[in-house]
Amino acid sequence: xxxxxxxxxxxxxxxxxxxxxxxxxxxxxxxxxxxxxxxxxxxxxxxxxxxxxxxxxxxxxxxxxxxxxxxxxxxxxxxxxxxxxxxxxxxxxxxxxxxxxxxxxxxxxxxxxxxxxxxxxxxxxxxxxxxxxxxxxxxxxxxxxxxxxxxxxxxxxxxxxxxxxxxxxxxxxxxxxxxxxxxxxxxxxxxxxxxxxxxxxxxxxxxxxxxxxxxxxxxxxxxxxxxxxxxxxxxxxxxxxxxxxxxxxxxxxxxxxxxxxxxxxxxxxxxxxxxxxxxxxxxxxxxxxxxxxxxxxxxxxxxxxxxxxxxxxxxxxxxxxxxxxxxxxxxxxxxxxxxxxxxxxxxxxxxxxxxxxxxxxxxxxxxxxxxxxxxxxxxxxxxxxxxxxxxxxxxxxxxxxxxxxxxxxxxxxxxxxxxxxxxxxxxxxxxxxxxxxxxxxxxxxxxxxxxxxxxxxxxxxxxxxxxxxxxxxxxxxxxxxxxxxxxxxxxxxxxxxxxxxxxxxx
Amino acid sequence: xxxxxxxxxxxxxxxxxxxxxxxxxxxxxxxxxxxxxxxxxxxxxxxxxxxxxxxxxxxxxxxxxxxxxxxxxxxxxxxxxxxxxxxxxxxxxxxxxxxxxxxxxxxxxxxxxxxxxxxxxxxxxxxxxxxxxxxxxxxxxxxxxxxxxxxxxxxxxxxxxxxxxxxxxxxxxxxxxxxxxxxxxxxxxxxxxxxxxxxxxxxxxxxxxxxxxxxxxxxxxxxxxxxxxxxxxxxxxxxxxxxxxxxxxxxxxxxxxxxxxxxxxxxxxxxxxxxxxxxxxxxxxxxxxxxxxxxxxxxxxxxxxxxxxxxxxxxxxxxxxxxxxxxxxxxxxxxxxxxxxxxxxxxxxxxxxxxxxxxxxxxxxxxxxxxxxxxxxxxxxxxxxxxxxxxxxxx
Numbered sequence: 001x002x003x004x005x006x007x008x009x010x011x012x013x014x015x016x017x018x019x020x021x022x023x024x025x026x027x028x029x030x031x032x033x034x035x036x037x038x039x040x041x042x043x044x045x046x047x048x049x050x051x052x053x054x055x056x057x058x059x060x061x062x063x064x065x066x067x068x069x070x071x072x073x074x075x076x077x078x079x080x081x082x083x084x085x086x087x088x089x090x091x092x093x094x095x096x097x098x099x100x101x102x103x104x105x106x107x108x109x110x111x112x113x114x115x116x117x118x119x120x121x122x123x124x125x126x127x128x129x130x131x132x133x134x135x136x137x138x139x140x141x142x143x144x145x146x147x148x149x150x151x152x153x154x155x156x157x158x159x160x161x162x163x164x165x166x167x168x169x170x171x172x173x174x175x176x177x178x179x180x181x182x183x184x185x186x187x188x189x190x191x192x193x194x195x196x197x198x199x200x201x202x203x204x205x206x207x208x209x210x211x212x213x214x215x216x217x218x219x220x221x222x223x224x225x226x227x228x229x230x231x232x233x234x235x236x237x238x239x240x241x242x243x244x245x246x247x248x249x250x251x252x253x254x255x256x257x258x259x260x261x262x263x264x265x266x267x268x269x270x271x272x273x274x275x276x277x278x279x280x281x282x283x284x285x286x287x288x289x290x291x292x293x294x295x296x297x298x299x300x301x302x303x304x305x306x307x308x309x310x311x312x313x314x315x316x317x318x319x320x321x322x323x324x325x326x327x328x329x330x331x332x333x334x335x336x337x338x339x340x341x342x343x344x345x346x347x348x349x350x351x352x353x354x355x356x357x358x359x360x361x362x363x364x365x366x367x368x369x370x371x372x373x374x375x376x377x378x379x380x381x382x383x384x385x386x387x388x389x390x391x392x393x394x395x396x397x398x399x400x401x402x403x404x405x406x407x408x409x410x411x412x413x414x415x416x417x418x419x420x421x422x423x424x425x426x427x428x429x430x431x432x433x434x435x436x437x438x439x440x441x442x443x444x445x446x447x448x449x450x451x452x453x454x455x456x457x458x459x460x461x462x463x464x465x466x467x468x469x470x471x472x473x474x475x476x477x478x479x480x481x482x483x484x485x486x487x488x489x490x491x492x493x494x495x496x497x498x499x500x501x502x503x504x505x506x
Numbered sequence: 507x508x509x510x511x512x513x514x515x516x517x518x519x520x521x522x523x524x525x526x527x528x529x530x531x532x533x534x535x536x537x538x539x540x541x542x543x544x545x546x547x548x549x550x551x552x553x554x555x556x557x558x559x560x561x562x563x564x565x566x567x568x569x570x571x572x573x574x575x576x577x578x579x580x581x582x583x584x585x586x587x588x589x590x591x592x593x594x595x596x597x598x599x600x601x602x603x604x605x606x607x608x609x610x611x612x613x614x615x616x617x618x619x620x621x622x623x624x625x626x627x628x629x630x631x632x633x634x635x636x637x638x639x640x641x642x643x644x645x646x647x648x649x650x651x652x653x654x655x656x657x658x659x660x661x662x663x664x665x666x667x668x669x670x671x672x673x674x675x676x677x678x679x680x681x682x683x684x685x686x687x688x689x690x691x692x693x694x695x696x697x698x699x700x701x702x703x704x705x706x707x708x709x710x711x712x713x714x715x716x717x718x719x720x721x722x723x724x725x726x727x728x729x730x731x732x733x734x735x736x737x738x739x740x741x742x743x744x745x746x747x748x749x750x751x752x753x754x755x756x757x758x759x760x761x762x763x764x765x766x767x768x769x770x771x772x773x774x775x776x777x778x779x780x781x782x783x784x785x786x787x788x789x790x791x792x793x794x795x796x797x798x799x800x801x802x803x804x805x806x807x808x809x810x811x812x813x814x815x816x817x818x819x820x821x822x823x824x825x826x827x828x829x830x831x832x833x834x835x836x837x838x839x840x841x842x843x844x845x846x847x848x849x850x851x852x853x854x855x856x857x858x859x860x861x862x863x864x865x866x867x868x869x870x871x872x873x874x875x876x877x878x879x880x881x882x883x884x885x886x887x888x889x890x891x892x893x894x895x896x897x898x899x900x901x
Binding site for chain 2: 382
């Protein structure tokens with residue numbers, strides 16, 4: 001238990017203009033679950049890329065010892081051969097292939113020149129048993145939920161006789177059940193002798209599972225803490241991560257809400273003709289001026305579908321029901337209609353459908369409201385830069401200039417760009433779908449502060465979130481969604497995590 | 507300013523300037539190999555007239571590729587529309603002033619027709635436009651089947667592809683003999699307009715307190731561009747002056763470049779190309795943008811058909827063959843990205859010039875046609891490799 005399986009010593013890695021890692025040391029002992037935490041941009045991913053050979057030997061300085069031997073990985077194939085497997089946030093499975101094809105992809109079992117499918121299926125079944133996933137190995141990966149896909153990915157890693165399993169934010173997209181299941185599995189694998197490194201932003205889960213925690217900040221190792229000696233707590237981790245103590249994760253809000261209803265949805269039903277299923281059933285809720293309403297629920301419960309169906313229905317659902325904005329019945333046929341009616345929707349998937357990554361900060365911020373800065377259809381680029389710079393300063397977007405491509409920004413700053421884009425539209429109702437997913441504690445706090453400022457100014461916010469503490473910390477009221485239905489409404493003062501989970505699973 | 511600053515500026519903008527540099531190098535090589543014939547006024551005028559119909563198509567194709575589509579139908583569509591123009595003029599004895607707008611409108615309609623299954627049903631544009639390719643090929647054969655090649659005698663129509671803008675002084679007048687005076691004057695206006703608009707843009711930036719390049723750099727840029735514009739003017743004025751084809755080509759490039767860079771519509775086009783889902787969720791109608799871009803492509807296809815038929819003074823059963831691939835190659839050489847959202851209208855003009863310079867230069871040298879194809883293919887490959895690798899460096 002005490003022998004180190006991995007030692008990374010004095011790792012330094014430079015990017016043009018930035019020192020991504022400076023003199024980082026990282027030691028993982030055999031048979032433990034080691035959590036690596038730090039704010040976005042602290043260097044966690046870079047460190048793992050050095051380890052896996054994405055940045056080949058010679059591209060960095062320092063030594064890597066794996067199982068006591070100095071390693072010079074030139075590629076991912078090298079590190080895999082040594083027994084290191086990394087599972088990234090964005091899953092690397094082929095959706096159209098079956099589970100067993102995916103598990104053995106890249107190291108197929110062969111008989112002569114052809115693939116031995118029977119052996120493949122047998123091996124895949126063994127691996128699925130190891131990750132305790134009871135599914136038909138012939139099903140296509142695209143038909144599985146995210147949680148199960150994650151397990152298939154782990155099964156794939158295990159089939160390669162992995163000794164060190166590295167998971168990069170594995171629970172970011174999982175609901176609580178899948179999350180528990182995954183953490184449970186990691187413990188189980190630890191007992192079987194697999195060492196894991198877990199990169200996570202969710203400190204609660206880090207505290208639950210970690211044997212050891214290493215904190216990185218600004219490309220440096222800050223400390224390594226031993227959980228068994230009681231060195232790990234949320235306060236301590238946050239302190240080390242941000243270098244200052246955050247006493248209150250959720251900033252206090254001053255203003256009070258009025259009773260004026262700005263958005264009123266009644267008997268809202270939606271049917272998805274593409275998937276051939278009902279996505280929303282008899283949904284009724286309202287939103288008052290200057291209030292934050294939280295929508296809690298499990299992944300896939302229909303919260304995003306609800307948001308999109310209100311926001312001009314871009315997915316083409318067949319909708320029945322009534323939508324009133326400030327007591328006027330409206331029929332919104334496109335996102336443009338919705339924006340004109342005063343609704344804005346910041347999507348849960350920033351990179352996928354929220355931002356245009358190859359465009360710069362200013363172009364993303366102004367995209368939804370170009371007419372504001374144009375005359376007779378001609379964009380005033382100088383006014384655009386001015387506007388974008390104002391938002392950059394107001395929301396503290398960390399970028400050298402508003403002409404920087406959004407792809408180069410960290411997750412938290414991308415999220416701020418996404419928020420800025422919708423603030424520029426000046427909506428009455430702002431729908432934020434998972435506004436803090438995958439972003440670090442400091443940036444989260446900033447997003448919360450912005451939200452508070454907005455509602456104090458009279459905007460109304462719908463916040464969809466899978467993080468219960470966030471829903472509880474930020475909302476005035478909470479609706480709980482389950483299987484396309486609203487299964488409960490709770491004022492925050494009465495709500496507890498247990499009550500919400502109960503309604504969300506009902 | 508030091509040489510170092512220049513090098514730095516060059517490195518940072520290598521993607522923007524790379525194609526210009528490539529064009530200059532290619533022209534220099536051919537000038538050397540042909541002992542100056544390539545750069546002669548007569549040949550340059552000829553080269554630009556050859557480039558016209560491909561450049562016009564490349565402008566449209568660049569927009570189509572930016573929104574992640576492709577249009578294979580444009581080659582035979584341009585041939586077909588050229589033949590329609592011929593039929594209207596010759597068989598139906600219609601006025602050229604009716605024929606031209608009618609053909610252009612037909613082009614827009616054809617473009618919208620291609621867009622219909624693409625935008626409404628999500629049919630891949632490759633397939634939809636491949637169907638168009640077959641249909642227009644057949645249509646072209648049908649129109650020309652009874653008569654074969656249709657010769658167009660109309661003076662106005664043939665002037666589009668062969669004529670030059672008139673001059674206000676005879677060419678042999680004692681003042682600057684042998685030079686086209688109106689062309690010189692227009693060139694002078696272009697230089698003045700360029701300098702004034704650059705200075706205005708700089709002033710406007712300064713008024714907002716934005717950073718501007720150092721003034722010596724700015725002056726250097728102005729001087730450099732003045733020399734380039736001056737040289738082009740001088741060379742063109744040495745033959746018959748500006749041809750109508752060049753005028754049309756320049757107007758098309760300037761107008762579409764302005765639309766792409768400065769207008770809301772242009773922004774929407776780049777947004778749809780960069781991330782169609784995000785664009786839709788930002789209130790942009792992807793369908794509308796798709797229709798608009800294919801409509802513009804259709805318009806430019808008609809224009810290209812007119813230019814080509816006019817240049818040949820006839821419509822032939824093979825008119826437009828391979829234009830679609832030539833203009834796609836020009837667009838890619840000009841730096842458009844197949845991944846969508848990236849590309850410049852001016853780039854497509856430069857791409858077309860590079861592509862046609864190769865053809866023209868190799869024809870002058872009497873290079874075997876088989877070798878010509880190989881070299882054109884190699885240049886296309888090199889251009890795209892250059893584009894992809896320089897993009898990686900920027901990240």
